[in-house]
Amino acid sequence: MTGDDVVGAVAGIPKNSPEKSYLQNRVDPWGKLQVMPQRGVWMGNRGILHNDEKQIVKPWQHKGWVTCRLKYGESTRTGNSSREKLFTPGNYSELFFLDEATALAAGHRPCSQCRNKRYKEFKLAWAAANRDRISSDDPPYKEMDEVLQGERALSEGEKNTYAAALDSLPEGTMIELDGKAFLVWRARLYQWSFSGYTEDKAKRAPAGLVKVLTPASIVRMYSRGFVPQVDVSAFE
Numbered sequence: 001m002t003g004d005d006v007v008g009a010v011a012g013i014p015k016n017s018p019e020k021s022y023l024q025n026r027v028d029p030w031g032k033l034q035v036m037p038q039r040g041v042w043m044g045n046r047g048i049l050h051n052d053e054k055q056i057v058k059p060w061q062h063k064g065w066v067t068c069r070l071k072y073g074e075s076t077r078t079g080n081s082s083r084e085k086l087f088t089p090g091n092y093s094e095l096f097f098l099d100e101a102t103a104l105a106a107g108h109r110p111c112s113q114c115r116n117k118r119y120k121e122f123k124l125a126w127a128a129a130n131r132d133r134i135s136s137d138d139p140p141y142k143e144m145d146e147v148l149q150g151e152r153a154l155s156e157g158e159k160n161t162y163a164a165a166l167d168s169l170p171e172g173t174m175i176e177l178d179g180k181a182f183l184v185w186r187a188r189l190y191q192w193s194f195s196g197y198t199e200d201k202a203k204r205a206p207a208g209l210v211k212v213l214t215p216a217s218i219v220r221m222y223s224r225g226f227v228p229q230v231d232v233s234a235f236e
Contacts, residue, residue, distance in 0.1 A: 023086055024056045025095045029174040029181040029192055029213045030159040031106035031152060033059075033095065038194040040098040041229075043068045044108045049093040054086075056093070059157040063145040067103040072114040098194060100229035101183060105174035105214040107152030112141055122226070129220040151215035162216060163209040170222035172230070174213040177206065181213060185234050196233030 026036040027044070033056055045068070047061025086094050097103040109126075110119040126144060127137055133147055154160050161176070166184070169175065173184045174192065181192040189205060190197035212219065222228075 023050075023054060025086070025093060026194055027095050027097050027102065027106050027108070028194070029102055029105040030176075031059075032159075034194070036194045038098070040096045040102070040194075041070065041231075042097040042100065042103055043070050044095045044097060044103060044111075045092040046095070046108075047092055048090070050087045052089060060153065061092075063149040064141070065106075065108045065145070065148070065152075066111040067097060067100065067108040067115065068111045069114045098192070098196065099231040101172050101174065101231075102192065104172070104218050104228055105181075107148050107215050109141075109144065109148065122221075125224060125226040126217060126221045129224045129226075130217045133217065147217055148215055151217060159213065160215075161211045161213055164212050164219075165208075166205055166210045169210075169212065169219065172214070172222045172226075172228045173219050176211040176213055183230070183234060185230060190234050196231050198233070 022035050022037055024033045024035045026034045026038065026040070028034055033049075044066050046059075046065045049056050049058050049061060051057050097106070097108070110122050112119040123139075123141075123144065127134060127139055130147065131137070134143055150160070152160055166175070169184050171185050175182050175184065175189075177189075183190045183192055183197055185197075188199055190199050214222075
């Protein structure tokens with residue numbers, strides 16, 4: 001594991017939990033918000049996306065998509081909490097991710113406040129890999145967010161993707177095959193789900209181009225050695 005420590009364990013809400021309804025705040029590698037019981041190890045936000053009925057009414061509010069710690073200061077943010085404690089009026093919509101690889105595929109960078117150490121690591125590696133797209137070696141976060149916004153999202157809310165040869169993609173990259181998300185990891189392909197990863201040994205890697213979900217600037221960063229935190233299921 002690199003950067004700041006993960007707070008919390010990868011676990012969904014227990015089957016015997018009294019909570020029977022969930023908010024639309026679990027993020028998949030396409031950046032879409034889904035209703036699922038599994039939480040993950042990171043929280044994040046894109047601004048206020050919900051209405052007074054706690055329904056998602058927009059895919060994002062601003063370009064500062066971040067990934068946060070579940071616990072910061074006196075506050076603990078958890079998707080396993082009561083629905084009444086999340087999506088409160090006037091506050092940002094709490095989103096949750098399986099792991100950092102998922103968050104980065106969706107286009108969420110580390111938060112500069114609660115994940116300051118990891119943010120600095122990300123910023124240094126990202127800037128070095130994308131020097132031709134920024135104004136300096138130490139770009140302001142808004143400049144990074146502007147680049148990422150163009151790479152991750154289309155105006156109608158759909159995922160912005162691109163094609164690349166599979167053997168050119170570094171570890172940590174997320175791709176789409178047959179409508180499913182896969183993680184490139186340890187020279188293998190692991191199918192993604194909200195519960196974790198499974199290696200499909202029968203799945204043959206395509207010889208041609210694949211659809212890449214992870215933003216191009218982040219893939220370039222991975223190619224230079226930055227390694228995202230990945231759920232433990234990819235190590236089994």
